[in-house]
Amino acid sequence: MSVSIVHTLRVLKPAAMIGLAAFIGLIVGFYANAAFFPGTSPEQPIDFSHRIHAGDNEIPCLYCHVQARRSISAGVPSVNKCMGCHNEVATDRPQIELLANYWRTGEPIPWIKVHDLPDFVHFTHKRHVAADIECQTCHGPVETMDVVSREAPVKMGLCLNCHKEHEVEFGTDCWTCHK
Amino acid sequence: MLAETIKHPVEHLFPYSVPPEEYSPGMVTWYNSVCGMCPAGCGISVRTREGRAKKIEGNPLHPVNQGRLCALGQAGLQSLYNPDRLTAPMQRQGERGSDEFVQTTWEEGLSAVAQRLEMADRHSDSVVLLSQGVRGHFANLLELFMRELGSSRLLHYDFAHPHSLHAANKKLFGEDQLPYYDIANSRYLLSFGADYLNNWLSPVHHSLGFGHSRQGDDSARGRFVQIEPKMSISGAAADEWIPARPGTEGILALGIANRIVEGGYTGGDAEDWSAALTAYSLTRVAEQTGVPAETIARLAEEFTHAEPGLAIGGGAAGNHTNGVDTLVAVNALNYLVGNIGKPGGVVFNPAPMSSRSAIDRPSSRHANHQAMQDLAENARQGGVMVLIVNNANPVFTLPQSTGFKEALDSIPLIVSLSSFMDETTALADVVLPSHTYLESWGDDMPQPGVGFSVGSVSQPVVSPLYNTRATGDIILGLAAKLGFREAIPWASMEDFLKDGWREIYARRSPASDDFDSFWRDVLRSGVLGENVRRESTAAVDKRVIDGIGVAEPEFSGTNDDYPFILHPYMATSMYDGRGANLPWMQELPDPMTSIVYGSWIEMNPVTATEMGVTDGDLIRVTSEQGSIEVPLVTFPAIMPDVVAMPIGQGHDDFGRYARGRGSNPIQILAPTMDPESGSLATSATRVSLVTTGKRAEPAKTGGVARQLGRNIVQFTDGSSEAAGHSTKVNGIPIVVEPA
Numbered sequence: 001m002s003v004s005i006v007h008t009l010r011v012l013k014p015a016a017m018i019g020l021a022a023f024i025g026l027i028v029g030f031y032a033n034a035a036f037f038p039g040t041s042p043e044q045p046i047d048f049s050h051r052i053h054a055g056d057n058e059i060p061c062l063y064c065h066v067q068a069r070r071s072i073s074a075g076v077p078s079v080n081k082c083m084g085c086h087n088e089v090a091t092d093r094p095q096i097e098l099l100a101n102y103w104r105t106g107e108p109i110p111w112i113k114v115h116d117l118p119d120f121v122h123f124t125h126k127r128h129v130a131a132d133i134e135c136q137t138c139h140g141p142v143e144t145m146d147v148v149s150r151e152a153p154v155k156m157g158l159c160l161n162c163h164k165e166h167e168v169e170f171g172t173d174c175w176t177c178h179k
Numbered sequence: 180m181l182a183e184t185i186k187h188p189v190e191h192l193f194p195y196s197v198p199p200e201e202y203s204p205g206m207v208t209w210y211n212s213v214c215g216m217c218p219a220g221c222g223i224s225v226r227t228r229e230g231r232a233k234k235i236e237g238n239p240l241h242p243v244n245q246g247r248l249c250a251l252g253q254a255g256l257q258s259l260y261n262p263d264r265l266t267a268p269m270q271r272q273g274e275r276g277s278d279e280f281v282q283t284t285w286e287e288g289l290s291a292v293a294q295r296l297e298m299a300d301r302h303s304d305s306v307v308l309l310s311q312g313v314r315g316h317f318a319n320l321l322e323l324f325m326r327e328l329g330s331s332r333l334l335h336y337d338f339a340h341p342h343s344l345h346a347a348n349k350k351l352f353g354e355d356q357l358p359y360y361d362i363a364n365s366r367y368l369l370s371f372g373a374d375y376l377n378n379w380l381s382p383v384h385h386s387l388g389f390g391h392s393r394q395g396d397d398s399a400r401g402r403f404v405q406i407e408p409k410m411s412i413s414g415a416a417a418d419e420w421i422p423a424r425p426g427t428e429g430i431l432a433l434g435i436a437n438r439i440v441e442g443g444y445t446g447g448d449a450e451d452w453s454a455a456l457t458a459y460s461l462t463r464v465a466e467q468t469g470v471p472a473e474t475i476a477r478l479a480e481e482f483t484h485a486e487p488g489l490a491i492g493g494g495a496a497g498n499h500t501n502g503v504d505t506l507v508a509v510n511a512l513n514y515l516v517g518n519i520g521k522p523g524g525v526v527f528n529p530a531p532m533s534s535r536s537a538i539d540r541p542s543s544r545h546a547n548h549q550a551m552q553d554l555a556e557n558a559r560q561g562g563v564m565v566l567i568v569n570n571a572n573p574v575f576t577l578p579q580s581t582g583f584k585e586a587l588d589s590i591p592l593i594v595s596l597s598s599f600m601d602e603t604t605a606l607a608d609v610v611l612p613s614h615t616y617l618e619s620w621g622d623d624m625p626q627p628g629v630g631f632s633v634g635s636v637s638q639p640v641v642s643p644l645y646n647t648r649a650t651g652d653i654i655l656g657l658a659a660k661l662g663f664r665e666a667i668p669w670a671s672m673e674d675f676l677k678d679g680w681r682e683i684y685a686r687r688s689p690a691s692d693d694f695d696s697f698w699r700d701v702l703r704s705g706v707l708g709e710n711v712r713r714e715s716t717a718a719v720d721k722r723v724i725d726g727i728g729v730a731e732p733e734f735s736g737t738n739d740d741y742p743f744i745l746h747p748y749m750a751t752s753m754y755d756g757r758g759a760n761l762p763w764m765q766e767l768p769d770p771m772t773s774i775v776y777g778s779w780i781e782m783n784p785v786t787a788t789e790m791g792v793t794d795g796d797l798i799r800v801t802s803e804q805g806s807i808e809v810p811l812v813t814f815p816a817i818m819p820d821v822v823a824m825p826i827g828q829g830h831d832d833f834g835r836y837a838r839g840r841g842s843n844p845i846q847i848l849a850p851t852m853d854p855e856s857g858s859l860a861t862s863a864t865r866v867s868l869v870t871t872g873k874r875a876e877p878a879k880t881g882g883v884a885r886q887l888g889r890n891i892v893q894f895t896d897g898s899s900e901a902a903g904h905s906t907k908v909n910g911i912p913i914v915v916e917p918a
Binding site: 042066067070071072073075076077078079080102103106107108109110111112113116125 | 189190191192193194195196197198203204205206
C-alpha cells in the first residue's frame with residue numbers, strides 16, 4: 001500500500017500551522033518586548049546624567065571609568081570617587097543627597113547595567129582604549145544623554161566591520177572573541 | 180509570558196563604597212600568603228578579583244610546596260566563604276551547651292573576658308590558653324600575653340602532633356627539632372607506618388620528594404617499601420607493601436639493624452650495637468612481626484646497598500605503647516648506614532628563623548595526651564578559672580575516656596576564639612570569632628623545616644567578610660583592656676609582626692635596602708629563605724645504644740573479648756576532623772575505597788566471609804570505652820585481625836556539612852599512652868565487632884573494586900594459582916580473580 005504525499009502533507013498541515021504561528025509569535029514578541037519593555041535605558045537608582053558630567057563639564061570618560069585603560073572591564077566609579085567632588089559640588093540637589101545617603105550608609109549603589117555583552121563574548125576595554133577607539137563608537141554619544149540608552153547596536157556585525165576596517169590581526173577569527 | 184522570557188535580563192553593577200587596596204574591577208591580583216589548613220606551613224598564592232578570593236594555588240617560590248598544594252589547601256576558600264562561619268561576637272544565653280547565644284559587641288565581649296581575667300589570681304596559674312599549634316610571631320605574642328597574665332599554662336594542642344617522633348629524635352640524636360628527611364635524593368625509602376604522601380608532617384613536600392626520587396634522575400629509579408598493617412595511600416604507591424603485626428614495626432627495624440651490624444658495620448661503636456641487638460635475631464624478629472625471615476634479610480641487604488637509603492617512621496607505627504622506641508629504632512637504621520647529614524638522608528634543621536630571642540620559649544608547648552588529661556583533672560578540681568580556646572577542638576579530638584567535655588563544666592569561664600561553631604565552642608560562654616587565615620596577618624616558620632632557614636609571611640588577601648577579628652588582634656585587644664601597655668604596646672597584629680620582621684631585617688648583613696622595601700619584597704614573594712644550614716654530626720651516646728630495644732606493644736582489651744585491633748587513620752580530606760565542614764572535602768572520594776561522605780570500617784574480605792558479614796552491613800564497634808556504629812567495607816589490603824577507620828567524621832556541631840555524618844573513632848579509643856612521650860597510643864585499642872542487622876551502604880563514586888574479567892591488572896605470584904583459589908600474598912589471604 002502506497003502512501004500519497006498529498007495525504008501526508010494534509011495530515012501534517014495543522015501541526016505546521018501551529019508551528020508557523022508560534023514562530024511568528026516569537027518574532028513579533030521579541031520586537032514588541034524590545035519596544036514596550038526597554039531594557040536598553042532602564043531607570044537607575046540615582047538619576048545620574050552623563051550630559052552634565054561628560055558633556056557640559058567635559059570630564060573625560062577615563063576620569064571616572066579609570067579601569068578601562070588597564071582592565072577588561074571599564075568599571076563604575078566607587079562611591080568615594082563620586083563623593084570626592086560631591087562633598088563640595090552641588091550638595092543641595094536631591095539626587096546628590098541620594099548619593100550622600102548611599103555614602104553614609106555604606107550601601108552599594110545598585111546601578112543597572114546598560115551595555116551588556118553575552119557571556120560567550122570576550123571583550124576587553126584595555127585593548128580598545130589602547131587602540132584609540134572612541135568610547136562613543138560602541139556606547140553612542142553618551143555625553144549628550146541624560147539617561148544612557150543602548151544606541152549603537154553592539155552586535156557581532158559592529159565588531160566585525162570595525163575589525164575589518166582597521167585590518168585587525170586575526171580580527172575575524174572566531175576565537176578572537178568567542179573563547 | 181513569551182515576552183517575559185526573551186526580555187533583557189537586569190544585571191547590576193555594584194561599586195564599592197570604598198574600594199579595597201589595589202582593587203581594579205576585571206583585573207586579577209595574586210597575593211602570596213601561608214596556608215592555614217594544616218601544620219605543614221605551605222606557601223600559597225591566592226587569585227583575587229574584585230576584592231574576592233577566587234582560587235588558591237601553591238606559591239612556586241616556597242621551598243616547602245614549590246607551587247603545589249593539596250586538596251585541603253585548595254578547599255581553604257570554603258573555609259573563608261563557609262555559610263556556617265561565626266559572624267559576630269556572642270555571649271551564651273541559655274544553659275551551657277544549649278547552643279543559645281546572643282550577639283554582642285566587641286567592646287562588651289572583650290570587657291567581659293578582661294574583667295574575669297583581672298579577677299583571676301595572678302599567681303595561681305588559673306588561666307589556661309589552649310591554642311591550636313601555632314608558630315612564628317603569633318606564638319611569641321601568646322607567650323608575652325600569658326607572661327603578663329602571670330600564668331605558665333599556655334598549651335598548644337594538635338591531635339596529630341608527632342610527640343613520639345620528637346621524643347625519639349631527642350633520645351637518639353639529642354635533637355629538639357624534627358630533622359629534614361631528604362626523600363628527594365634517597366634511592367631506597369623504607370617507611371615504617373608513615374603515610375608521608377597523605378598527611379604525615381609535610382605531605383606536599385614529601386610528594387615532591389617522592390616524585391623526584393622516582394623520576395628526577397634518569398639513571399636510577401628510587402625504590403620504596405612501605406610497612407604497615409593497612410595499605411595507606413603511600414602504601415599503594417610503594418614498590419613493595421609489607422604488613423607487620425601492629426606495633427612490631429620497631430622490632431622489625433631492629434631485626435634489619437641487627438643484619439646490618441652483622442653484615443659488616445664498621446663504625447667505631449660496632450661492638451655496642453652488636454651487643455644491644457643480639458636479641459633481635461632473624462628468627463625471633465620473624466616470629467614476632469610475622470614478616471618472613473628471608474624478607475627481613477633482603478630488606479637489610481637492599482637498604483645497606485642503596486645509595487643512599489632512608490628510613491622514616493611515624494603514623495600508626497609511632498602511635499603504640501612502644502612508639503618512641505619504635506621511632507628510635509627506625510632512626511637508628513639511618514645512623515647505621517651512615518646517612519646522617521647527607522643528601523638523601525636525615526638532615527638536621529637550623530633553629531627556626533625568629534626574632535624575639537629575648538623571649539625564652541620552652542622548646543615545645545605542645546600538649547601531649549598526658550598534659551590534656553592533667554588539664555581535665557585540674558579543671559575538675561576547680562583549678563581552672565578561665566579557659567581560652569584558640570581554634571582547637573579537644574572535645575572532638577580527645578577520647579571520651581579523657582572526660583574533657585565533662586571537665587569543662589567545672590570551668591567558670593570558657594572563651595572560644597574559633598571561626599566556626601564546633602564541639603568545643605558550643606560549650607563556650609563568650610565567643611570572640613576570629614578571621615580565617617585568608618583575612619589575617621601572621622607568619623610561619625615551617626616545621627619540620629627543609630634543611631635551611633625559612634620564614635614566610637601570611638597577609639590578608641581579602642577584606643574581612645564579617646564582624647570578626649584576627650586572633651592576634653583579639654589577644655592585643657584583651658591586653659589593652661588589661662592595661663599591659665608597657666609589655667604589649669602594639670596596636671595591631673600587623674604592627675607586632677612588622678616589628679618582629681624589623682629584627683630579622685636588621686640581622687641580615689649587609690642590610691642592602693631600607694626596611695620598607697625589604698618588607699614589600701617579603702610580602703610580594705611570600706617567603707624569605709636564609710642560607711643558614713647546620714652541620715649534622717652523628718654521634719650516638721653509648722648509653723643510648725645500650726638502651727635500644729623495642730618492647731611488645733600493649734593493647735587495651737583482651738584478645739578473646741576484643742578480637743580486632745582498631746587502626747584509626749587520618750583520612751586524606753579531613754585531617755584531624757577540621758576538613759569535615761568543607762563540602763569539597765566531604766565529596767572528595769577516599770582514594771583507597773572511593774567513598775564520599777560518612778565514615779566506614781575496613782575489614783579483610785576473608786575475615787568478613789568468616790564472620791558472615793558483607794559490604795554495607797551496619798556494624799557495632801565496641802571497645803572497653805564505648806561503642807559506635809559504622810558500615811562495613813571490605814578492603815583486601817588489610818591484615819585479617821585489624822580493622823581500620825578514618826578519622827574526621829562524626830561531628831555533632833561543626834556546621835551543616837559536618838553535622839550528623841558518620842562516627843568518630845577517637846571517641847572509643849582507650850586512654851593508653853606511650854609512657855615515654857605521653858602521647859595517646861591511638862593504634863592500641865582492641866575492639867569487637869557485632870553486626871546490627873541493619874544496612875547502611877556508604878556512598879561510593881567508583882563501581883566495584885574487582886576486575887570482573889576485564890583483565891586490567893595482570894597478576895601472578897609465580898605459582899599460577901587457579902582462578903577463585905585462595906592464596907596468601909604477604910601473609911594476607913586473598914582470593915585470586917579470574918583473569
